[in-house]
Amino acid sequence: MSVHFKVVIPARYGSTRLPGKPLLNIAGKPMIAHVCERAKEADADEIIVATDDVRIFQAVSDLGFKAVITRADHQSGTERIAEVAQLCGWANDDIIVNLQGDEPLIPSAYIRDVAEVLAGQQQAGIATLAARITNPDEIFSSSAVKVVLNKAGYALYFSRAPIPWDRDTFGLPGVEPSEKLPYLRHIGMYAYTVDFLNRYCQWEASMLESVESLEQLRILWHGEAIRVAIVDKTPAAGVDTEEDLKRVEQILSSVH
Numbered sequence: 470m471s472v473h474f475k476v477v478i479p480a481r482y483g484s485t486r487l488p489g490k491p492l493l494n495i496a497g498k499p500m501i502a503h504v505c506e507r508a509k510e511a512d513a514d515e516i517i518v519a520t521d522d523v524r525i526f527q528a529v530s531d532l533g534f535k536a537v538i539t540r541a542d543h544q545s546g547t548e549r550i551a552e553v554a555q556l557c558g559w560a561n562d563d564i565i566v567n568l569q570g571d572e573p574l575i576p577s578a579y580i581r582d583v584a585e586v587l588a589g590q591q592q593a594g595i596a597t598l599a600a601r602i603t604n605p606d607e608i609f610s611s612s613a614v615k616v617v618l619n620k621a622g623y624a625l626y627f628s629r630a631p632i633p634w635d636r637d638t639f640g641l642p643g644v645e646p647s648e649k650l651p652y653l654r655h656i657g658m659y660a661y662t663v664d665f666l667n668r669y670c671q672w673e674a675s676m677l678e679s680v681e682s683l684e685q686l687r688i689l690w691h692g693e694a695i696r697v698a699i700v701d702k703t704p705a706a707g708v709d710t711e712e713d714l715k716r717v718e719q720i721l722s723s724v725h
Contacts, residue, residue: 474584474660475515475563476508477553479546480529480570482522486710491525491570493714496721498532500708501525503573503721505534508566510577511584518570519546519553545684547659551666561664564588568658572707573717579658579700586698587660593623593694594665597685598656600703607654614655614683616697624695627655627683654703655685665693 480491480501487493491501501518508516518529521541529536537556543549550567559565564584568575579598587596599616607613611629619625626632633650661669675690677683688695708714 472564472581472585472588473514474566474581474588475517475559476511476513476566476568476580477550478504478508478516478518478568478570479549480504480518480520480522480525482520482525487708487714489524490708491520492528493708495573495708495714495718499528500573500717501529501570502532502534504568504570504575505529505532507573507575507577508568508580511566511580513566513580517553517557519549521549547661547666547684548670550661551670554663554666559663561662561667563663564660565663565666566658566660569707571709572658572704574705574707574720575658576704579656579704582698582700583658583660586696587662590696592621593696594662594668595688595693596660596696596698597624598658598700599653599697600656600700602652602654608652614657616653616655618653618697622697624685624689624697626689627681627685629681629683653697653699655697656700656703659685668693 482489484490492499505516516534518536519539520526521539526536526538537553539549539552564587566580566584583596583598602608608631614627614629615632616627617625617632672691675687677690678686708717
Protein backbone atom coordinates (compact mmCIF):
# COMPACT_ATOMS: atom_id res chain seq x y z
CA MET A 470 0.00 0.00 0.00
CA SER A 471 1.39 3.39 -1.03
CA VAL A 472 0.61 6.03 1.59
CA HIS A 473 1.76 9.62 1.88
CA PHE A 474 2.42 10.91 5.38
CA LYS A 475 4.44 13.40 7.36
CA VAL A 476 6.37 12.85 10.58
CA VAL A 477 6.49 15.43 13.36
CA ILE A 478 8.94 14.84 16.20
CA PRO A 479 8.16 16.82 19.39
CA ALA A 480 11.48 17.56 21.16
CA ARG A 481 11.72 19.58 24.35
CA TYR A 482 14.99 20.65 25.94
CA GLY A 483 13.67 20.51 29.49
CA SER A 484 13.71 17.09 31.13
CA THR A 485 13.69 16.38 34.86
CA ARG A 486 15.98 13.36 34.58
CA LEU A 487 18.01 14.23 31.49
CA PRO A 488 18.14 17.96 30.66
CA GLY A 489 18.82 18.58 26.98
CA LYS A 490 17.86 14.98 26.22
CA PRO A 491 17.39 15.36 22.42
CA LEU A 492 20.97 16.63 22.11
CA LEU A 493 22.66 13.90 24.14
CA ASN A 494 25.36 12.11 22.18
CA ILE A 495 24.62 8.52 21.18
CA ALA A 496 27.07 6.65 18.95
CA GLY A 497 28.67 9.87 17.72
CA LYS A 498 25.58 11.97 17.01
CA PRO A 499 22.76 13.66 18.96
CA MET A 500 19.82 11.45 19.84
CA ILE A 501 17.46 13.57 17.73
CA ALA A 502 19.55 12.67 14.66
CA HIS A 503 18.85 8.97 15.16
CA VAL A 504 15.12 9.64 15.50
CA CYS A 505 15.08 11.73 12.31
CA GLU A 506 16.91 8.93 10.50
CA ARG A 507 14.23 6.41 11.55
CA ALA A 508 11.61 8.72 10.01
CA LYS A 509 13.64 9.07 6.84
CA GLU A 510 13.99 5.27 6.57
CA ALA A 511 10.18 5.05 6.77
CA ASP A 512 9.94 7.15 3.57
CA ALA A 513 8.01 9.99 5.16
CA ASP A 514 7.14 12.77 2.71
CA GLU A 515 8.20 15.41 5.22
CA ILE A 516 10.00 15.32 8.58
CA ILE A 517 9.77 18.20 11.04
CA VAL A 518 11.17 18.49 14.56
CA ALA A 519 8.86 20.60 16.71
CA THR A 520 10.73 22.28 19.55
CA ASP A 521 10.50 25.22 21.92
CA ASP A 522 14.29 25.58 22.21
CA VAL A 523 16.65 27.34 19.81
CA ARG A 524 19.50 24.94 20.65
CA ILE A 525 17.52 21.97 19.36
CA PHE A 526 16.34 24.01 16.37
CA GLN A 527 19.94 24.82 15.43
CA ALA A 528 21.21 21.28 15.94
CA VAL A 529 18.46 19.81 13.76
CA SER A 530 19.07 22.42 11.05
CA ASP A 531 22.80 21.63 11.12
CA LEU A 532 21.95 17.97 10.55
CA GLY A 533 20.07 18.87 7.37
CA PHE A 534 16.59 18.26 8.77
CA LYS A 535 13.77 20.76 9.20
CA ALA A 536 12.76 22.18 12.58
CA VAL A 537 10.18 24.70 13.70
CA ILE A 538 9.94 26.69 16.92
CA THR A 539 6.59 26.16 18.64
CA ARG A 540 5.01 27.75 21.69
CA ALA A 541 6.33 26.73 25.10
CA ASP A 542 2.94 26.48 26.81
CA HIS A 543 1.61 23.31 25.16
CA GLN A 544 0.26 20.70 27.57
CA SER A 545 1.10 17.76 25.30
CA GLY A 546 3.02 16.72 22.22
CA THR A 547 -0.29 16.38 20.40
CA GLU A 548 -1.01 20.07 20.85
CA ARG A 549 2.50 20.91 19.65
CA ILE A 550 1.93 18.83 16.50
CA ALA A 551 -1.38 20.60 15.87
CA GLU A 552 0.47 23.93 15.93
CA VAL A 553 2.98 22.61 13.38
CA ALA A 554 0.15 21.53 11.07
CA GLN A 555 -1.33 25.02 11.32
CA LEU A 556 2.01 26.76 10.73
CA CYS A 557 2.69 24.59 7.68
CA GLY A 558 -0.82 24.99 6.26
CA TRP A 559 -1.38 21.24 5.87
CA ALA A 560 -4.67 19.96 4.48
CA ASN A 561 -7.35 18.45 6.74
CA ASP A 562 -6.87 14.95 5.30
CA ASP A 563 -3.05 14.95 5.56
CA ILE A 564 -1.69 12.18 7.78
CA ILE A 565 0.85 13.03 10.47
CA VAL A 566 2.80 10.50 12.53
CA ASN A 567 3.78 11.60 16.03
CA LEU A 568 7.27 10.19 16.64
CA GLN A 569 8.72 10.85 20.09
CA GLY A 570 12.12 12.53 20.15
CA ASP A 571 13.50 10.06 22.70
CA GLU A 572 12.79 6.89 20.68
CA PRO A 573 15.97 6.29 18.62
CA LEU A 574 15.35 2.51 18.51
CA ILE A 575 11.83 2.61 17.07
CA PRO A 576 11.63 0.36 13.97
CA SER A 577 11.12 2.48 10.87
CA ALA A 578 8.60 -0.10 9.63
CA TYR A 579 6.34 0.74 12.59
CA ILE A 580 6.29 4.40 11.57
CA ARG A 581 4.98 3.44 8.18
CA ASP A 582 2.64 0.78 9.63
CA VAL A 583 0.74 3.28 11.77
CA ALA A 584 0.30 5.66 8.82
CA GLU A 585 -0.91 2.86 6.58
CA VAL A 586 -3.46 1.55 9.06
CA LEU A 587 -4.95 5.03 9.43
CA ALA A 588 -5.12 5.49 5.66
CA GLY A 589 -6.72 2.07 5.21
CA GLN A 590 -9.98 2.79 7.05
CA GLN A 591 -12.66 5.47 7.31
CA GLN A 592 -14.00 5.25 10.87
CA ALA A 593 -11.21 6.96 12.82
CA GLY A 594 -9.03 10.05 12.55
CA ILE A 595 -6.32 8.48 14.68
CA ALA A 596 -4.44 5.18 14.70
CA THR A 597 -1.91 3.62 17.03
CA LEU A 598 -0.05 0.34 17.62
CA ALA A 599 -0.06 -2.55 20.08
CA ALA A 600 1.84 -5.82 20.54
CA ARG A 601 0.91 -9.05 22.27
CA ILE A 602 2.21 -9.40 25.81
CA THR A 603 4.40 -12.47 26.20
CA ASN A 604 5.80 -11.75 29.67
CA PRO A 605 3.09 -12.27 32.34
CA ASP A 606 4.74 -9.68 34.60
CA GLU A 607 3.84 -6.96 32.08
CA ILE A 608 0.15 -7.63 32.56
CA PHE A 609 0.42 -6.48 36.17
CA SER A 610 2.91 -3.65 35.57
CA SER A 611 1.44 -0.14 35.68
CA SER A 612 4.17 1.07 33.31
CA ALA A 613 2.89 -1.30 30.62
CA VAL A 614 -0.31 0.22 29.23
CA LYS A 615 -2.83 -2.39 28.17
CA VAL A 616 -5.47 -1.98 25.46
CA VAL A 617 -8.61 -3.99 24.70
CA LEU A 618 -10.02 -3.97 21.16
CA ASN A 619 -13.37 -4.67 19.60
CA LYS A 620 -13.71 -7.25 16.81
CA ALA A 621 -13.05 -4.61 14.13
CA GLY A 622 -9.72 -3.56 15.65
CA TYR A 623 -10.77 -0.34 17.36
CA ALA A 624 -9.90 0.47 20.97
CA LEU A 625 -12.46 -0.16 23.68
CA TYR A 626 -10.25 1.04 26.54
CA PHE A 627 -6.66 1.66 27.64
CA SER A 628 -5.51 1.05 31.20
CA ARG A 629 -2.48 0.61 33.41
CA ALA A 630 -4.46 -2.12 35.18
CA PRO A 631 -4.62 -5.75 33.98
CA ILE A 632 -7.35 -5.79 31.33
CA PRO A 633 -9.16 -7.92 30.48
CA TRP A 634 -9.34 -9.35 34.00
CA ASP A 635 -9.49 -13.16 34.07
CA ARG A 636 -12.03 -13.72 36.84
CA ASP A 637 -11.27 -17.41 37.26
CA THR A 638 -7.47 -17.37 37.41
CA PHE A 639 -5.99 -13.99 38.35
CA GLY A 640 -4.79 -13.89 41.91
CA LEU A 641 -4.58 -17.66 42.37
CA PRO A 642 -1.13 -18.94 43.50
CA GLY A 643 1.00 -20.38 40.70
CA VAL A 644 -1.55 -19.71 37.95
CA GLU A 645 -0.21 -18.12 34.77
CA PRO A 646 -2.40 -15.73 32.72
CA SER A 647 -4.54 -17.56 30.20
CA GLU A 648 -3.21 -17.77 26.64
CA LYS A 649 -6.81 -17.66 25.42
CA LEU A 650 -7.00 -13.92 26.12
CA PRO A 651 -5.11 -11.57 23.76
CA TYR A 652 -3.32 -9.33 26.23
CA LEU A 653 -2.04 -6.34 24.29
CA ARG A 654 0.51 -3.70 25.26
CA HIS A 655 -0.04 -0.27 23.80
CA ILE A 656 2.85 1.23 21.84
CA GLY A 657 2.69 5.01 22.14
CA MET A 658 3.03 5.99 18.51
CA TYR A 659 0.14 7.75 16.76
CA ALA A 660 -0.94 8.76 13.29
CA TYR A 661 -3.56 11.50 12.98
CA THR A 662 -5.33 13.44 10.30
CA VAL A 663 -5.02 17.22 10.56
CA ASP A 664 -8.80 17.40 10.90
CA PHE A 665 -8.63 15.15 13.97
CA LEU A 666 -5.91 17.29 15.54
CA ASN A 667 -8.03 20.40 15.10
CA ARG A 668 -10.92 18.72 16.90
CA TYR A 669 -8.73 17.32 19.65
CA CYS A 670 -7.39 20.74 20.62
CA GLN A 671 -10.93 21.94 21.34
CA TRP A 672 -11.75 19.15 23.80
CA GLU A 673 -11.60 19.47 27.55
CA ALA A 674 -9.58 16.95 29.56
CA SER A 675 -11.45 13.96 30.95
CA MET A 676 -11.55 12.46 34.41
CA LEU A 677 -10.36 9.11 33.03
CA GLU A 678 -7.15 10.49 31.54
CA SER A 679 -6.38 12.24 34.83
CA VAL A 680 -6.89 9.09 36.89
CA GLU A 681 -4.94 6.76 34.59
CA SER A 682 -2.51 9.44 33.36
CA LEU A 683 -3.21 8.37 29.79
CA GLU A 684 -3.84 11.13 27.29
CA GLN A 685 -5.50 8.83 24.75
CA LEU A 686 -8.47 8.31 27.07
CA ARG A 687 -9.58 11.85 26.27
CA ILE A 688 -10.24 10.63 22.74
CA LEU A 689 -12.46 7.73 23.81
CA TRP A 690 -14.17 9.96 26.40
CA HIS A 691 -15.28 12.30 23.62
CA GLY A 692 -16.65 9.43 21.53
CA GLU A 693 -13.96 9.21 18.87
CA ALA A 694 -12.67 5.91 17.48
CA ILE A 695 -9.01 4.84 17.68
CA ARG A 696 -7.82 2.24 15.16
CA VAL A 697 -5.18 -0.11 16.56
CA ALA A 698 -2.77 -2.20 14.49
CA ILE A 699 -1.06 -5.20 16.08
CA VAL A 700 2.66 -5.46 15.34
CA ASP A 701 5.09 -8.30 15.97
CA LYS A 702 6.64 -7.09 19.22
CA THR A 703 7.04 -4.15 21.56
CA PRO A 704 10.04 -2.08 20.44
CA ALA A 705 13.02 -1.53 22.72
CA ALA A 706 12.40 1.22 25.26
CA GLY A 707 13.49 4.79 24.54
CA VAL A 708 15.67 7.07 26.63
CA ASP A 709 14.35 8.34 29.95
CA THR A 710 17.23 7.75 32.38
CA GLU A 711 21.04 7.54 32.43
CA GLU A 712 20.72 3.75 32.40
CA ASP A 713 18.55 3.95 29.28
CA LEU A 714 21.14 6.17 27.63
CA LYS A 715 23.91 3.64 28.27
CA ARG A 716 21.75 0.78 26.98
CA VAL A 717 20.82 2.59 23.77
CA GLU A 718 24.42 3.75 23.26
CA GLN A 719 25.57 0.13 23.42
CA ILE A 720 22.92 -1.02 20.94
CA LEU A 721 23.46 1.75 18.38
CA SER A 722 27.26 1.63 18.66
CA SER A 723 27.17 -2.05 17.76
CA VAL A 724 25.31 -1.44 14.49
CA HIS A 725 27.34 1.52 13.26
